[in-house]
Amino acid sequence: MSGSLGNVATIARVELRRFLREKGNVFFVFILPLALIVFIGLQFGGQTGTQLGVVLEVEDDAARDLVERLDAADGLSVVEVDDQEGLTDLVSRANLSGGIVVPSGYGAALEQGERIDIGFVGRPDPGSGSLRAIVAAEVAEQTVTTAAARDAAETLGASVTDLLPVATQVRSELPRVEVTTEQVGGDELTQELQALGQFDLGASSQLFLFVFLTSLAGSGALIQTRQYGVASRMLSTPTRLPVILAGIGGGRLAIALFQALYIIVLTAVAFRVDWGDPLTTGLLVLLFCLVSAAAGMVLGALFRNDAQASGAGVGIGLVTAALGGSMVLLDFFPEGMRRVALLTPHGWANTAMAEIVRRDGTVADVAVELGALAAMAAGLLLLATWLLRRAITR
Numbered sequence: 001m002s003g004s005l006g007n008v009a010t011i012a013r014v015e016l017r018r019f020l021r022e023k024g025n026v027f028f029v030f031i032l033p034l035a036l037i038v039f040i041g042l043q044f045g046g047q048t049g050t051q052l053g054v055v056l057e058v059e060d061d062a063a064r065d066l067v068e069r070l071d072a073a074d075g076l077s078v079v080e081v082d083d084q085e086g087l088t089d090l091v092s093r094a095n096l097s098g099g100i101v102v103p104s105g106y107g108a109a110l111e112q113g114e115r116i117d118i119g120f121v122g123r124p125d126p127g128s129g130s131l132r133a134i135v136a137a138e139v140a141e142q143t144v145t146t147a148a149a150r151d152a153a154e155t156l157g158a159s160v161t162d163l164l165p166v167a168t169q170v171r172s173e174l175p176r177v178e179v180t181t182e183q184v185g186g187d188e189l190t191q192e193l194q195a196l197g198q199f200d201l202g203a204s205s206q207l208f209l210f211v212f213l214t215s216l217a218g219s220g221a222l223i224q225t226r227q228y229g230v231a232s233r234m235l236s237t238p239t240r241l242p243v244i245l246a247g248i249g250g251g252r253l254a255i256a257l258f259q260a261l262y263i264i265v266l267t268a269v270a271f272r273v274d275w276g277d278p279l280t281t282g283l284l285v286l287l288f289c290l291v292s293a294a295a296g297m298v299l300g301a302l303f304r305n306d307a308q309a310s311g312a313g314v315g316i317g318l319v320t321a322a323l324g325g326s327m328v329l330l331d332f333f334p335e336g337m338r339r340v341a342l343l344t345p346h347g348w349a350n351t352a353m354a355e356i357v358r359r360d361g362t363v364a365d366v367a368v369e370l371g372a373l374a375a376m377a378a379g380l381l382l383l384a385t386w387l388l389r390r391a392i393t394r
Contacts, residue, residue, distance in 0.1 A: 008247045015251020016258065019218060028217070033210045033263055040202030041271065050131060053081045053090055053099030053121070062107030062142070069138045076134060084119070091121050098122040098131040110146040189331050196358065199271040201329075204353045207263045208288060208346050209317070209326040214259045215252060215292035216313030222248065222300025222388070223309055245388055249381070252293035260285050276356035280363050284352050287373040291345045294380030301387035325350040348372045 019025060052070060056063050071078040079096060081087040087099040101119035109116035118139060122128030225248070264285070267273040275281045296313070303309035321327060323337075324346020330338060331354075341347030352369035355361035363370070 008243055008250055010247070012247050012250030012254050015221070015248065016254040018221060019251075019255050019258075025214075025218075029210075029214060029259060030262065033206050033259075034266065037199055037202040037206050037263075037267060037271070040206070041199035050076050050097045051079050051095075052076055052131060052135070053079050053087045053096040055081050055084055055087050055099065055101045057102065058104035058106075060107035062110050062146070063102045066102065066106075066138065066142055069142060070135065073134055073138065076131075084121070088121055091123060094123070098128050100135055110143060111150060113147065113150060197272060197274055199267060200273050200357060203263065203267040203271070203273045204275075204357060205326045205350065207260060207285070208324070208349045208353075209321040210263065211256050211259050211285075211289060212292045212295070212320065212346065213314065213317035215256045215289075215296035216299055216317045217310050218252075218255060219296040219300035219303070219313050220306030220310040222297065223303060223306040241389065241393070244392070245385055248388065249293060249297060249384070252296050253289060256289035256292045256296075257286075260289055274357060276353075276360065277362055280356050280361060280366060281353075283363065283370055284349060284356070284366065284373070287370060287377055288345060288349045290377035291373055291380060294377055294384045295345075297384035297388060298380060301384060301391045320344045321346055323347070330354070342372075345373060345376055348376075 054067055054070070056067070067078055067080070070076060081090065081096075081099065084101050087096070087101065090096045091099050099121040101121070103116060103118070106116055106118075108114075118135070120132055120135065122132060264273075264275060264281075268275060299309055299313055299316070303312065324330075324341050324344035325333065326346050330341055330347065330350055333341060338347075341350075348369045352361070352366040352373075355366050355369075359365075
């Protein structure tokens with residue numbers, strides 16, 4: 001028994017080594033998944049904070065103080081821009097959430113209590129209104145502090161500049177009223193997506209796309225095993241056919257798991273992607289890898305030409321990924337297309353991953369999806385075993 005297990009492990013290890021030695025796999029396994037995850041994160045991922053552009057026509061102490069106040073606001077970061085034209089361009093292209101133009105003479109106007117207008121640049125969306133309110137609040141805070149320093153300066157016969165630090169300190173020590181808000185109702189999907197990290201959405205969808213695609217595209221290696229006589233030589237040894245089939249299946253599974261673990265570990269470390277409950281995600285990924293490995297074995301047994309098998313694998317992998325929600329969220333699918341999506345392993349996997357990542361799902365919450373993937377894996381493994389047995393022995 002131990003000898004059989006050792007033979008299975010040896011065959012699986014050889015299959016994985018052959019896969020990693022293929023130079024063409026370097027791009028599709030290591031580089032392309034990472035590039036797509038980064039691209040999706042940069043284009044559609046959640047923002048780590050709101051960026052406000054600031055143009056200082058003439059920099060003075062008051063203008064610099066306003067910039068520091070805005071930059072210290074919760075969830076807001078300031079980006080200084082050279083001129084108003086550049087600011088307008090950046091806001092219109094959504095590179096900045098909004099922007100302000102602080103005119104020259106801002107500090108002098110504050111000290112003298114004169115009216116001065118700060119220009120605001122924003123897009124016609126609710127976010128601009130919230131951003132404008134934050135700017136107005138910080139300007140009001142600065143105005144009140146400067147007014148207090150001005151009143152004290154008139155009484156004491158001192159300068160506003162000298163008393164401004166004292167007024168700022170007194171203002172900071174005054175008791176404050178904090179208001180907490182809770183958003184209810186509205187679009188539940190939007191709230192869930194906003195809670196995700198910048199790269200969370202792309203990482204999970206690309207995981208299933210590339211695990212399945214890699215497994216199917218690598219099915220040509222099974223045909224090469226037969227064409228090069230590797231299978232015949234293994235049959236001529238005392239190694240029994242079930243052990244050979246188990247080793248081949250183990251190799252396909254090792255390849256799928258390698259692809260999955262590469263994406264999970266890299267995105268977790270480099271982009272801090274949240275993969276949810278480790279046990280639930282681990283079971284989901286394992287079952288999906290089993291389905292992918294079995295599907296690749298079926299394809300490798302059906303075709304006799306490795307180029308045809310690899311081409312068909314890429315085509316089938318991309319189509320099933322598109323139908324299963326790995327390119328567009330299943331939430332955006334019409335009801336009829338959602339039923340079609342459940343004909344693919346991606347549909348079940350993406351549904352489960354949404355529950356795990358977006359709603360902190362556990363094994364109990366995705367039991368139906370895990371059961372569906374287990375049934376698919378069992379059916380495909382039985383079919384692959386029968387087809388490979390026939391292909392190797394004939």
